[in-house]
Each structure stands twice: as structure tokens, then as C-alpha cells.
Amino acid sequence: MSSEIFSFVIYMIHxxxxxxxxxxxRVYFALKQSxxxxxxxxxNYDxxxxxSTDFVVxxxxxxxxxKEVIV
Structure with a gap:
């Protein structure tokens, strides 16, 4: 995984x-498990x-x- 993708994933988790x-x-666990x-x-990083952050969230x-996942 590139540093750009890694940074994006961390940003979206936060x-x-x-x-x-x-x-x-807790968010990381839910995203990983789902x-x-x-x-x-x-x-779909590209x-x-x-x-926007709001759109992706x-x-x-x-x-x-x-996936019926509750965070």
C-alpha cells in the first residue's frame, strides 16, 4: 500500500x-471486520x-x- 493510500485510510478512520x-x-475494527x-x-482510492470527506463518510x-455492522 502506498503512503498516499495509507494516509487517506487513516484520515477517513479519524x-x-x-x-x-x-x-x-473502534472505527478501524468495524471497517476491517466489515x-x-x-x-x-x-x-477505490483513486x-x-x-x-469530500462528508461524501466518503x-x-x-x-x-x-x-453489511449490518454497528460501530
């Missing part, structure tokens, strides 16, 4: 943690990093809802 008022560790990291954020919320 953005979600701030929005949901959860710890970054497959969001490996099957959504990382493979598109997602051009979107909402997309992550929808992804987790479809």
Missing part, C-alpha cells in the same frame, strides 16, 4: 471517529480521494449499514 463520536480504534478497508476504501455509513 473523520468517521469524529463524526460518530467513537474511538479511531471488509470496508480491503474491499471498498483501498481499491475515485474516493477526490471526493456517508458512503462508509451506507457500506456498514448494508
Amino acid at each position: 473523520a468517521c471517529a469524529n463524526r460518530w463520536r467513537k474511538t479511531p480504534a 471488509g470496508c478497508l480491503n474491499y471498498y476504501l483501498i481499491p 475515485i474516493l480521494h477526490t471526493q 456517508k458512503d462508509i455509513e451506507e457500506y456498514l449499514a448494508q
